[in-house]
Amino acid sequence: MATPGTRKQLRGQAVRRELVAAADGLFTSKGASNVGVDEIAATSGIAKSTLYRWFPTKDDLVVEFLAQRDEAFRRQWDAVAREHAERPLDELTAQLEWICRYIASPRFRGCPFLNTTAEFADPTHRVRAAARANKADLRRRLTTLAARLDVADPAALADQLVLVIDGAFATSQVFGDDGPQRRLVDAGRALVAAARPTERKDPS
Amino acid sequence: MATPGTRKQLRGQAVRRELVAAADGLFTSKGASNVGVDEIAATSGIAKSTLYRWFPTKDDLVVEFLAQRDEAFRRQWDAVAREHAERPLDELTAQLEWICRYIASPRFRGCPFLNTTAEFADPTHRVRAAARANKADLRRRLTTLAARLDVADPAALADQLVLVIDGAFATSQVFGDDGPQRRLVDAGRALVAAARPTERKDPS
């Protein structure tokens, strides 16, 4: 972590990044359990023995892949949140909009956290725990965001928003580009509107 | 299919059912691609050579597994629909309620159609097509149901309902029993309420 002094450690970190980058591409396009370690080594141009020096098992590589995806997700979320600090409804709309664009981007092949959860059947597996951490974080963020919208039950609204977001992730892989995920933003705003106590049409 | 005359053909159908039943249990608990053909043969008590007589490849068995799950899903949906023929909002609530109970049942290990979609990365694969058929059918049923609720855009509401349903399926595997899937019925009713043009609190 903190300040690697020597050049060798720097190079080591570069090797790690290269490995995770190659693994990310392959895991994303083919599914983590459908990618062999040899293929990752060949794609990254890094020997298999070197790979196993940095990641003792393939599962470690999968966990690191998810950790980096998780960090990217949180960074993107924070960046959007910063642009709509005082307007929670606008922030929610913006968050749903970039998720929608993210799903529609050609490189997207399904939410990596949901995909690995489906691939690894054992709920106690480390990969499942890594995926769960991301979704728990999303749920938490939505709860604090819902609390800033004046609704009766913020936790309930947050969970409903989790449903439409993960639903958009999941269903986008079943149908193509014309799937129900296009209604994500509308669905989110509809849930907020229904959760509002009485009035209507009043952006806060 | 139609009337197997001889006793031998009858026995053949029984063997098929036995195989699919064993495969269903294993595919559900461990994931289709994490189950070997030998294990299915051992569990069902049927020789592997016999298995390959009825299902030329393992993929055929997975497709049949999905087909039977699809038929069971449609039968359940139809049965619930029949009980609420003239009250579309009640029907939707009832449909979401049994899906919620279905997810909460101890044997449930994730929607088989979403699971196999995540496991088989190739969108042109037959298993993916079988899963897509089920979800397209669900989308169609929701569209006709939404059309009976007096909303401006039935197709839009149907897609939003697909999001919460598939979201409940997906997120239930990430979180445990206390996941956001508990809000499925509330979410569905909220989407309907928001899609209604003006009035409020009026069950039709």
Add this chain to the structure above:
DNA sequence: GCGCAACGCGACCGATCTGTCTCGTAAGAT
């Protein structure tokens, strides 16, 4: 300039996978 550690290359191991084949047997059709 010397020595150590990281790297590339690739053989290798044992386990597991899908799918094939052989053979002995038992049950149904005629």
Add this chain to the structure above:
DNA sequence: ATCTTACGAGACAGATCGGTCGCGTTGCGC
């Protein structure tokens, strides 16, 4: 009673998997 056919048991083939090991080479630290 005979013939046919489905079945069980299990060996077998060919491929792929995760992971280990040894060896030659290169480059950084001292």
